[in-house]
Amino acid sequence: MPSKIELYEQVLEQIRSVVVDETDMIANMANTVAILQSTFGFWWTGFYRVQGEQLVLGPFQGPVACTRIRKGKGVCGTAWEKKETLIVSDVHKFKGHIACSSESNSEIVVPMIRNAEVEAVLDIDSREFGCFDTTDKLYLEKVVDIIANNTK
């Protein structure tokens, strides 16, 4: 069975190949989510895009999710405000966590930064506790960079 690193290397290649000839951000986010979901089978994978002072739900796969998150709110809004990736091994212990689904137990949120501004966040939820580590952070930051560097 391939290691997580091997899977992420394959994921990066797949994402680069679908993103290279497409500059539309929504299209690239949609395919990126599909690639991550089909590889890892997370509970919920999706993007929220910055629109003014809110994050608005973008392409995702998984259960219905909340549509708008204010800056500084929840894990997503905090990652946006801090401009840094947040790994939460137990979401029930994160003050202000927004529970879109009661099934979610751990989460990683990776900001997509362009010209020093957060334009979107990639949010992944798992039913397992402690699902995400620094390997996920390393590769998911590469994933959002691919989108940031190839889209309008």
Ligand code: SME
């Ligand atoms: N749990 C997130 C909200 C988004 S859903 O998980 C899809 C948060 O606290 O920001």
